[in-house]
Amino acid sequence: MILYGKVVKLRPIEQEDLEMLRELANDPWYEKMIVGWSFPISQKDQEEWYKEYKCNDKMIRYIIETEEDGAVGMIGLRDIDWKNGSASGGGMRIARKGLRTKGIATDAWMTQLKYAFNELRLNRVNGSAIDYNKASLRVTEKVGFKVEGVQRQAIFKNGTYHDVILLGVLKEDYEEVIAKTGYWDEDK
Numbered sequence: 001m002i003l004y005g006k007v008v009k010l011r012p013i014e015q016e017d018l019e020m021l022r023e024l025a026n027d028p029w030y031e032k033m034i035v036g037w038s039f040p041i042s043q044k045d046q047e048e049w050y051k052e053y054k055c056n057d058k059m060i061r062y063i064i065e066t067e068e069d070g071a072v073g074m075i076g077l078r079d080i081d082w083k084n085g086s087a088s089g090g091g092m093r094i095a096r097k098g099l100r101t102k103g104i105a106t107d108a109w110m111t112q113l114k115y116a117f118n119e120l121r122l123n124r125v126n127g128s129a130i131d132y133n134k135a136s137l138r139v140t141e142k143v144g145f146k147v148e149g150v151q152r153q154a155i156f157k158n159g160t161y162h163d164v165i166l167l168g169v170l171k172e173d174y175e176e177v178i179a180k181t182g183y184w185d186e187d188k
Contacts, residue, residue, distance in 0.1 A: 003062065003111050003112070003114075005107040005108065005111035006107050006183075006184075007066060007102075008064050008066055011062060012055070012063070013050070013062075016071075017063050018043075018046050018047065018050055020071055024095055025041045026041055030093060033133050034091060035129065035130055058079065059076065059077065059078045060080070061074060062076055064094070064108045072094055072095055072096060072104060073095050073108070074092070075090065075108045075109070075112055076089075076090030076112075077112065080120075084124075086125070087122055087125055088127065089126065089127040092108060092109060092136075106139055109140070110177075110183055113169065113174045114184075117174055117175075122171070124168060124169070124170050125169050126166075126167065126168050127145055127166075127167040127168070127169070128167060129167065130155055130157065130162050130165075131163040131165055137165060140167050140169075143169065143174070144170075144174045144176065145169040146167065147165055147166070148166045148168045150165055
């Protein structure tokens, strides 16, 4: 299903998105900003991954697209737990640096959370961020995530250990953001 936000459209991954996804995976800036890590991905590796990739009942990935700029990034949910109504954010990335402060990330998160809470009937989405990734912490807080804990010195980046900030957003937190901001109101 394609999801529509105020600014973004979240749609399935297509063949033409592979180069952008490969660039995101190989971008050294993102490597230092995300909690996880990855091996370098060749064009052949990316094509092999795509042949095997399928959204399923445990993971959903979307391309973030804007009318003006086309495909600009990715977002998703992983580790979906239907019994307990929870999932983890699957990483949100915006490909072009010039687009990172235009509200695209906020709208992508709000759109994905709306789907998670109102369509999938989840109650909770987990997240995490490296302590120095202030942009990620700001956008997750803006959409309703709350800091729930810290894993001290859990990630090794740039020659040193860093804390991982553990985050969570409940359906009621998301609804509180909507009530306060009127986010989905037509005139805003």
